[in-house]
Amino acid sequence: MGLFDKHLAYAQAYEAIRNAGADPFNVKFEQVLSPTEGIIDGRRTILLGSHNYLGLTFDKAVVEAAAGALTESGAGTTGSRIANGNFDGHRRLEAELARFYGRKHAMVFTTGYQANLGMLSTLVGRGDHLILDADSHASIYDASRLGMAEVIRFRHNDPEDLYKRLNRLKDVPGERLIVVEGIYSMLGDVAPLKEMVAVKREMGAYLLVDEAHSMGVLGEKGRGLAELVGVEEDVDFVVGTFSKSLAGIGGFCVSNLDGFEVLRVTCRPYMFTASLPPATVASTTAALHRMETDPGLRQRVMANAQRLYDGLNGMGFVTGPTCNPIVAIALPDQPVAIGVWNALMQAGVYMNLALPPATPDARPLLRASVSAAHSDEQIDAVLGMFKQVGETFGLIESDVKRAATA
Amino acid sequence: MVSRQRGLLNTFTTSGLASPLEAVTDLTLREIGRAAESVLGRSVEVSEGTDIMRDLEVDSLALMNIVMELEDSFDLSIPLDRLADVQTAGQLAGLIKDLKKRN
Incomplete structure (x- = not known):
């Protein structure tokens, strides 16, 4: 053996x-x-096999921003933000993301995988309920194992099935967090977000949308599916990634909910890993700008x-x-x-x-x-x-x- | 393990309590078999000691689909985190019984 x-x-x-x-x-x-x-x-x-949706990996402004930051601030941060400090770029990128999404808070993670891992495992805990689409990305499933919440799956893109599951929890205490994706990465299909928001409103729950594949792709401003179908107000948390439309690596979450900032000292996948290197922060900020202006x-x-x-x-x-x-x-x-x-x-x-x-x-x-x-x-x-x-x-x-x- | 579980049920038989208990377990097991057959598209043999993934040659995806079928037929949600401890059909039947009690 x-x-x-x-x-x-x-x-x-x-x-x-x-x-x-x-x-x-x-x-x-x-x-x-x-x-x-x-x-x-x-x-x-x-x-035809990379998620380089906007083709920005070789964009002049993006590459120059990275090169400048590399020379100016060095190759890496060599530590986490809580223990070893924030670079100016981290804070600036978070402010830019919050502005782009029209929300009060933004938090940047070192990968998109960690953004899901961190948010889902920290937002809900013991006695709460994490409600996932059956075809969720691996990072969402892995997050469900890191956290302590009860994990319930509903049939892929099926608002009625979601309703059924929330209804079964009717008299059960605890918070509910529904997790869906803007564009699902296997088939390229989108969540029926309007219908899901209606269920969320009726049954009472928080909603997190992972716009990893839809940022820069859907919506007039490129904010994703929630923007496209006009339900941004009802989406409590947007998670996304820098490794697709923004041509770098990293992840983020934006929200309007008060109290969000406490996550910086409770969310383990944010706290206990090294922060993004200056070059990536700069290239991502530049790519966000390119995406917005073009x-x-x-x-x-x-x-x-x-x-x-x-x-x-x-x-x-x-x-x-x-x-x-x-x-x-x-x-x-x-x-x-x-x-x-x-x-x-x-x-x-x-x-x-x-x-x-x-x-x-x-x-x-x-x-x-x-x-x-x-x-x-x-x-x-x-x-x-x-x-x-x-x-x-x-x-x-x-x-x-x-x-x-x- | 398997025989010990059967033995446990047998004790109830002699005490006269077992028939309803056994019937409930059997019914749940039969429903597990039916759900597996509907997802796998082949006939399967399910008893208390059946190791779901190994004996039924089920991968994680098919197991999830079987669970969804069962959730529908019993009108309850089976939390993923509770499933982590389940290996045999008997354990799954036990979990379903437990969750039914909660509702």
């Missing part, structure tokens, strides 16, 4: 995947040329998503229910999914492969993340590759066949 024996089944499954071709969970970029292109295995490859970025990423989504659906691929910068393609089984992923990689496009149990409904998924920086030509090239690979694997009918059966 050894420590790793319990992982044997995973090790064997992983080995089988690796033997089928390249390793989808350990892709090596020899060089990243731009937000949309890199060199993998010596080949120029279109990058709404064209958001329009471009949505237009690109529409081009890919419509193209794939037109060919007969099975995609997610809503067109968003995450475009998921459902595949029949794991061997086909691995084969298709490898064939597309050979053809010159890098995407994500998501396998059960990480996916809903035990279906393997190919996942594209579209960027504002993709050109029409790149999207069309990807559609061409999908057509070829889809026909080879019998996922879609060829034009000849289609014409014959029409």
Whole structure:
């Protein structure tokens, strides 16, 4: 018996995947040329597998801000904010985020994962109830294990099921915190937030929305799903990340609730980790500014998503229910999914492969993340590759066949 | 472990108390089997000692879906944190019985 024996089944499954071709969970970029292109295995490859929604990773203002802060304030903070101090940039970024969301309070975390871990484990405690969408991100599930609240799941995007669960708690004491995501990262579908807010109002609960994938993407100002559907007043907490639209790393929570600041001395994933380095704080602040002042970025990423989504659906691929910068393609089984992923990689496009149990409904998924920086030509090239690979694997009918059966 | 649990129920049988108790447990177990079959799309054999994940070859996702089915049929919520201690169908039936009492 050894420590790793319990992982044997995973090790064997992983080995089988690796033997089928390249390793989808350990892709090596020899060089990243731009937000949309890199060199993998010596080949120029279109990058369609990073959440670089606004394409800001190489933005001049963003990179220069990081370089300036690096030179001025050094490589790292070498400590946590409670024990080792705040840098001016941390406070400034928090003020900017609070202003952007129109809320009184903002707290910055070192990763988006930690933002969820910290907020969900601290806002509710023993005797309280944490109410999660069944398809929540791993960071939300992990947070539910760190905290002491009772954890209840409701069916994905199902306000009636949410109502049912809150109703069962009717006479049970304790606070309730509902957690949903703006855009869900596996299928790119959105929460029916208006309906959920109605349930929240009727039953009495707090609502936290994780806008990790919807910040910079949805809403006129890019504040996410709550802005898009006009329910920001009813959302008590917004959690988000800097590692997608804002092209860096880190996470945050904003809120209007009085008493919020106590979290700085009670929230362990905030307290007991080193704070973000100056370069990241500066690049994130600059990216937030770019996002705010250039709404064209958001329009471009949505237009690109529409081009890919419509193209794939037109060919007969099975995609997610809503067109968003995450475009998921459902595949029949794991061997086909691995084969298709490898064939597309050979053809010159890098995407994500998501396998059960990480996916809903035990279906393997190919996942594209579209960027504002993709050109029409790149999207069309990807559609061409999908057509070829889809026909080879019998996922879609060829034009000849289609014409014959029409 | 399994035989000891059966033994416990048997003691009740001789005392004349067991039939209703046993019936409740059996009913819950049968419902667990039904939920598993509906999620897995195959027939399964469920008894008190059945290790849900190992014996039914269920992954974490399918287990969650089975639990959701059960929540509907018993009209109660089974908190995730309470599930952490559950390994066998008998333990799950016990938890459901416990939660029913709370309501």
